[in-house]
Amino acid sequence: MPKKEKPNTREVRIIDREKMNALINQLAERILEKNQDLSEVTLVGIRSRGTHLARRIAEKIFEKCGNRVPVGILDITLYRDDLRSRIDQPMLVRTEIPGPIEDRNIILVDDVLFTGRTIRAAMDGIMDMGRARMIQLAVLVDRGFRELPIRANYTGEYVPIKSDQTIRVRFAEDGEEDGVILREVP
Amino acid sequence: MAWGKRKDLLGIEDLSREEIETILDTAESFKDVSRRQIKKVPALRGVTVVNLFLEPSTRTRTSFELAGKRLSADVINISASGSSIIKGESLKDTACNIEAMNTDILVFRHSKAGAAHFLSKVLKCSVVNAGDGAHEHPTQALLDLYSIREKTKRIEGLTVAIIGDIAHSRVARSNILALRKMGAHVRVAGPATMIPAGVEKLGVDVTYKIEEAVEGADVVMMLRIQQERQGKNLFPSIREYSRFFGLNRARLKGAKKDILIMHPGPINRGVEIAPDVADGPYSIILDQVTNGVAVRMAILFLYSGAAL
Numbered sequence: 419m420p421k422k423e424k425p426n427t428r429e430v431r432i433i434d435r436e437k438m439n440a441l442i443n444q445l446a447e448r449i450l451e452k453n454q455d456l457s458e459v460t461l462v463g464i465r466s467r468g469t470h471l472a473r474r475i476a477e478k479i480f481e482k483c484g485n486r487v488p489v490g491i492l493d494i495t496l497y498r499d500d501l502r503s504r505i506d507q508p509m510l511v512r513t514e515i516p517g518p519i520e521d522r523n524i525i526l527v528d529d530v531l532f533t534g535r536t537i538r539a540a541m542d543g544i545m546d547m548g549r550a551r552m553i554q555l556a557v558l559v560d561r562g563f564r565e566l567p568i569r570a571n572y573t574g575e576y577v578p579i580k581s582d583q584t585i586r587v588r589f590a591e592d593g594e595e596d597g598v599i600l601r602e603v604p
Numbered sequence: 605m606a607w608g609k610r611k612d613l614l615g616i617e618d619l620s621r622e623e624i625e626t627i628l629d630t631a632e633s634f635k636d637v638s639r640r641q642i643k644k645v646p647a648l649r650g651v652t653v654v655n656l657f658l659e660p661s662t663r664t665r666t667s668f669e670l671a672g673k674r675l676s677a678d679v680i681n682i683s684a685s686g687s688s689i690i691k692g693e694s695l696k697d698t699a700c701n702i703e704a705m706n707t708d709i710l711v712f713r714h715s716k717a718g719a720a721h722f723l724s725k726v727l728k729c730s731v732v733n734a735g736d737g738a739h740e741h742p743t744q745a746l747l748d749l750y751s752i753r754e755k756t757k758r759i760e761g762l763t764v765a766i767i768g769d770i771a772h773s774r775v776a777r778s779n780i781l782a783l784r785k786m787g788a789h790v791r792v793a794g795p796a797t798m799i800p801a802g803v804e805k806l807g808v809d810v811t812y813k814i815e816e817a818v819e820g821a822d823v824v825m826m827l828r829i830q831q832e833r834q835g836k837n838l839f840p841s842i843r844e845y846s847r848f849f850g851l852n853r854a855r856l857k858g859a860k861k862d863i864l865i866m867h868p869g870p871i872n873r874g875v876e877i878a879p880d881v882a883d884g885p886y887s888i889i890l891d892q893v894t895n896g897v898a899v900r901m902a903i904l905f906l907y908s909g910a911a912l
Contacts, residue, residue, distance in 0.1 A: 493633065495647075496633075496645040496646065496647040497646060497647075509606075510629075510905075512633050513633065543645075547640060548641065
């Protein structure tokens with residue numbers, strides 16, 4: 419559901435539809451390069467935009483080599499470190515990961531990498547479900563400013579931005595035009 | 605819907621249909637947690653839950669205790685016999701002392717209707733009603749709805765028969781309110797002495813014959829004969845009750861082929877329900893117990909925000 423924007427927010431589309439498609443394509447290629455045995459790989463999208471991205475990457479991988487990589491959905495709400503300081507209880511979405519986690523090569527997928535706290539929560543969530551052989555991370559945009567020692571294995575684009583700016587990735591799946599938007603909050 | 609902050613769960617009466625649906629949807633995620641090898645998530649780490657049960661209980665208390673523990677909360681159980689209530693401490697004082705130890709959620713059962721409402725006004729922490737006299741037992745009704753929805757995928761339009769001591773049953777009352785809010789048809793049946801006057805005002809049909817109640821019903825909920833709550837004799841004998849209102853195989857002959865049989869427990873085998881029906885193919889009695897943990901996890905999760 420698109421949120422209401424403040425009227426005086428300045429928005430710039432820094433990555434358009436074509437470029438975003440190319441970046442997703444690139445992510446798929448690099449994942450294929452680094453993971454010889456695709457039968458061990460599960461893509462796990464962190465809901466909700468990470469799930470869109472994971473499905474897109476899986477589609478690209480299928481186009482390239484004809485293999486269907488399973489895609490899971492992970493809701494990290496229960497693992498958030500700010501859960502109790504939020505005013506609203508966030509609505510839970512069911513976590514659905516196809517097959518057992520045991521000995522799988524899990525590639526976490528999210529749209530934006532920022533503080534790293536979401537990824538920390540996601541790793542805890544995955545580990546509670548079983549012992550994966552490996553956990554990797556793929557993101558479309560890395561906006562910098564990490565608060566935890568976390569780095570992505572596959573990054574679409576590095577976009578260092580200032581603290582009064584935010585980044586938002588839009589997906590056609592949510593009824594918006596594909597693209598990455600840079601927002602300045604005056 | 606956005607859930608926001610809310611403090612107490614006192615009864616189904618205060619919930620909207622939308623809120624009930626949110627609770628059931630949330631419970632679905634928690635059911636998955638209970639199926640994992642590591643049945644624990646850190647969501648309520650550092651939250652203190654006190655189960656104050658001043659009436660006996662195994663299912664509900666254990667269910668709330670496991671629900672809290674699977675969410676990583678610290679859970680303490682207090683029962684009447686092990687507390688200072690037997691030394692004469694008032695309920696208010698007991699509750700305020702528990703709250704003074706920085707309790708976040710008090711799960712409370714008491715033999716008097718309105719006891720949970722009373723504590724919710726006295727305390728700043730969240731109060732979850734786990735049964736107050738013959739008034740309400742909201743988490744039981746919610747887990748019953750969840751169990752029905754899990755099997756039939758819908759509640760709207762179903763016909764549910766509730767059979768037994770309607771007048772003394774908080775389970776019946778909470779279920780009637782919940783099922784009506786969700787758009788189900790409700791029939792109640794039992795001896796005339798156990799059907800409260802004016803129950804039709806809740807939007808239910810009344811019958812005094814178990815066969816009529818069962819015929820065409822999608823769900824049958826049997827209620828326990830509560831020997832501890834009966835001041836006077838409402839029926840001549842247990843044997844006679846069983847003969848007229850007990851659910852057995854013969855009485856299920858005319859029933860729908862996919863009927864669901866439910867019971868909130870504890871069962872009086874051979875009184876309100878025959879053993880071969882309780883353990884039979886239509887029975888979802890143990891599913892109710894399994895789902896109870898998931899529903900109570902959802903309740904503790906959704907109501908834990910109030911103590912911020």
